[in-house]
Amino acid sequence: MAPSAQILPTSASDEKYANVKWEELGFGFYRTDNMYVATCKYGESFQEGSIVPYADFQISPCSAVLNYGQAYRTEDDRIMLFRPDQNALRLQSGAQRLCMPYPSVDQFVSAVKKVVIANKKWIPPPGRGTLYIRPILFGSGPILGSFPVPEYTFTVFACPVGRYHKDNVGLNLKIEDKFRRAFPSGTGGVKSITNYSPVWITLAEAKAQGFSDVLFLDAATGKNIEELFASNVFIVKGNVVSTPEISGTILPGVTRNSIIELTRDFGYKVKERVVPVEDLLDADEVFCTGTAAIVTTIASVTFKGTKTGFKTGDKTLAAELFATLTDIQMGRVEDKKGWTVELTDATTPGLKL
Amino acid sequence: MAPSAQILPTSASDEKYANVKWEELGFGFYRTDNMYVATCKYGESFQEGSIVPYADFQISPCSAVLNYGQAYRTEDDRIMLFRPDQNALRLQSGAQRLCMPYPSVDQFVSAVKKVVIANKKWIPPPGRGTLYIRPILFGSGPILGSFPVPEYTFTVFACPVGRYHKDNVGLNLKIEDKFRRAFPSGTGGVKSITNYSPVWITLAEAKAQGFSDVLFLDAATGKNIEELFASNVFIVKGNVVSTPEISGTILPGVTRNSIIELTRDFGYKVKERVVPVEDLLDADEVFCTGTAAIVTTIASVTFKGTKTGFKTGDKTLAAELFATLTDIQMGRVEDKKGWTVELTDATTPGLKL
Numbered sequence: 147m148a149p150s151a152q153i154l155p156t157s158a159s160d161e162k163y164a165n166v167k168w169e170e171l172g173f174g175f176y177r178t179d180n181m182y183v184a185t186c187k188y189g190e191s192f193q194e195g196s197i198v199p200y201a202d203f204q205i206s207p208c209s210a211v212l213n214y215g216q217a218y219r220t221e222d223d224r225i226m227l228f229r230p231d232q233n234a235l236r237l238q239s240g241a242q243r244l245c246m247p248y249p250s251v252d253q254f255v256s257a258v259k260k261v262v263i264a265n266k267k268w269i270p271p272p273g274r275g276t277l278y279i280r281p282i283l284f285g286s287g288p289i290l291g292s293f294p295v296p297e298y299t300f301t302v303f304a305c306p307v308g309r310y311h312k313d314n315v316g317l318n319l320k321i322e323d324k325f326r327r328a329f330p331s332g333t334g335g336v337k338s339i340t341n342y343s344p345v346w347i348t349l350a351e352a353k354a355q356g357f358s359d360v361l362f363l364d365a366a367t368g369k370n371i372e373e374l375f376a377s378n379v380f381i382v383k384g385n386v387v388s389t390p391e392i393s394g395t396i397l398p399g400v401t402r403n404s405i406i407e408l409t410r411d412f413g414y415k416v417k418e419r420v421v422p423v424e425d426l427l428d429a430d431e432v433f434c435t436g437t438a439a440i441v442t443t444i445a446s447v448t449f450k451g452t453k454t455g456f457k458t459g460d461k462t463l464a465a466e467l468f469a470t471l472t473d474i475q476m477g478r479v480e481d482k483k484g485w486t487v488e489l490t491d492a493t494t495p496g497l498k499l
Numbered sequence: 500m501a502p503s504a505q506i507l508p509t510s511a512s513d514e515k516y517a518n519v520k521w522e523e524l525g526f527g528f529y530r531t532d533n534m535y536v537a538t539c540k541y542g543e544s545f546q547e548g549s550i551v552p553y554a555d556f557q558i559s560p561c562s563a564v565l566n567y568g569q570a571y572r573t574e575d576d577r578i579m580l581f582r583p584d585q586n587a588l589r590l591q592s593g594a595q596r597l598c599m600p601y602p603s604v605d606q607f608v609s610a611v612k613k614v615v616i617a618n619k620k621w622i623p624p625p626g627r628g629t630l631y632i633r634p635i636l637f638g639s640g641p642i643l644g645s646f647p648v649p650e651y652t653f654t655v656f657a658c659p660v661g662r663y664h665k666d667n668v669g670l671n672l673k674i675e676d677k678f679r680r681a682f683p684s685g686t687g688g689v690k691s692i693t694n695y696s697p698v699w700i701t702l703a704e705a706k707a708q709g710f711s712d713v714l715f716l717d718a719a720t721g722k723n724i725e726e727l728f729a730s731n732v733f734i735v736k737g738n739v740v741s742t743p744e745i746s747g748t749i750l751p752g753v754t755r756n757s758i759i760e761l762t763r764d765f766g767y768k769v770k771e772r773v774v775p776v777e778d779l780l781d782a783d784e785v786f787c788t789g790t791a792a793i794v795t796t797i798a799s800v801t802f803k804g805t806k807t808g809f810k811t812g813d814k815t816l817a818a819e820l821f822a823t824l825t826d827i828q829m830g831r832v833e834d835k836k837g838w839t840v841e842l843t844d845a846t847t848p849g850l851k852l
Binding site for chain 2: 346
């Protein structure tokens with residue numbers, strides 16, 4: 147098979163930054179220098195893996211659990227991670243749902259740190275983006291039937307990214323009225339590839355129609371909002387902020403969880419509940435959250451051909467939350483939450499920054 | 500990453516058969532000699548690929564469409580395929596559902612033939628099993644977001660197998676009452692990995708409880724039977740044979756389709772319809788069908804803790820169908836259906852048997 151990896155310029159060894167046009171950085175794939183790989187036999191536990199040069203995987207047809215995180219370079223040149231332990235826990239719950247062994251939280255966080263350090267020249271300058279970190283767990287051993295897979299691989303790679311949504315003035319969503327993303331007893335509540343490829347068709351159609359993204363309704367009734375293709379949704383009405391409750395069909399986003407806490411700090415009442423489409427259409431303001439989306443304003447939704455607009459701009463709660471969250475992530479304000487992990491020689495024993 | 504492929508003895512070049520203990524052949528993975536690989540860029544069409552030595556894939560995290568077929572060695576040493584065109588069409592419909600480009604029917608069938616010829620020493624002796632053929636289509640290009648994938652790979656590999664279910668006296672199924680396999684607007688109607696990993700957990704639990712396999716109920720109502728983990732289901736009551744209708748949530752099995760036709764030839768009335776659990780429990784006989792399962796009798800189902808038994812043995816319709824279908828597949832009787840494709844120098848232009 148022909149090599150499939152896109153070969154992009156990698157850094158010379160004595161540069162502070164990799165050879166990337168940071169000002170043009172979008173949300174796409176760049177090949178970086180190193181990745182982390184560990185393997186695990188069925189019935190065994192993960193042993194410590196190692197950093198290896200980035201390469202395509204050698205795998206058998208696989209199932210994957212995907213979990214995302216990011217590293218940030220602060221203005222005073224410190225390197226920060228945001229809640230990597232929460233991503234580790236989510237990978238564990240996803241692995242349990244899909245009957246896979248999984249690394250410990252410590253191993254997960256250590257692997258993420260190693261990848262960041264091994265690729266530290268790829269962390270964008272402050273304000274230019276983040277180093278997106280993708281830990282993956284998949285069945286890598288050969289198997290003809292479906293279960294159990296004899297070997298699993300846990301790997302982490304990283305890639306510099308800009309904003310996920312380019313529409314800074316607010317997203318225009320299509321409320322998907324035919325295809326559902328997840329159903330009760332399915333895998334909608336874990337970060338798994340099984341949640342994405344089945345709804346590519348809806349995202350492709352919506353983008354062809356000029357929409358920014360898709361908002362899915364619940365499969366059981368088709369009446370309540372669930373989430374976007376890859377982010378959680380919040381609606382604001384007066385002093386009350388509502389977001390779909392965690393019921394097994396939406397992803398328990400780490401950013402979602404952080405935003406709920408910050409919104410409460412701002413004095414709003416936050417309700418995790420069933421959110422009917424009607425409540426969304428009646429909202430003052432709507433936004434979405436995610437590792438990649440951070441906090442992104444939604445300017446409009448279109449449901450059954452009718453478009454409804456919402457408040458956008460600098461005076462929105464979304465703008466306030468975005469500023470507060472990124473201030474914490476970028477180390478511009480003190481982190482009173484204990485959400486950030488600074489990579490120092492002290493916090494990364496055995497690793498040299 | 501450490502090599503993950505299981506290295507099993509391959510054949511010396513002058514043997515008729517590979518170095519396999521055919522009498523011990525079960526349904527598991529063996530590494531054979533060669534495979535077929537073609538790649539396709541996004542927005543382009545598949546060009547002809549090539550036969551290469553079997554190796555693990557080099558891929559990025561991927562989504563896959565899986566489609567199965569088999570090659571048989573007849574008693575007079577001819578090599579037969581069973582309805583490869585139908586598998587090609589099913590791969591195409593799966594690719595459309597998952598927004599992937601796909602090979603033409605001719606390319607698909609040609610690729611299958613090439614793999615069989617390149618691995619012909621791995622086709623089991625008559626009665627010992629079949630050469631199981633796995634064509635796979637997956638997004639192989641690197642991408643950080645979810646859509647579109649910049650490159651796709653179509654590959655075919657093959658592996659000798661015995662029977663899928665070892666329970667020759669009949670399967671004992673658990674009717675799964677909590678997890679669903681597929682839901683309306685999902686991918687249950689195409690052969691995709693997204694249909695399997697979400698229900699590994701149920702299969703693992705059922706097997707741990709001593710069951711042979713799982714029978715799933717529909718997600719919308721939980722009242723009607725759909726299919727087993729990887730095969731279709733039929734119920735017999737008097738002179739009427741019923742099987743769940745194709746509605747987008749069950750796989751349109753090629754064996755299912757063939758069995759419907761043979762059953763009608765036998766003089767039974769066949770109904771493709773909604774099949775409530777109650778009708779199953781009231782049946783005289785139950786069986787499942789699939790490329791790997793062929794036709795397998797179901798001895799019992801257990802629903803909410805209550806076990807119901809069905810007719811088994813040589814005098815069942817399942818036994819009669821199994822004999823007739825395998826007679827056709829193995830070339831023991833004339834194929835009046837036009838289902839089999841014999842591999843000869845005439846039917847495989849450019850390939851030398």
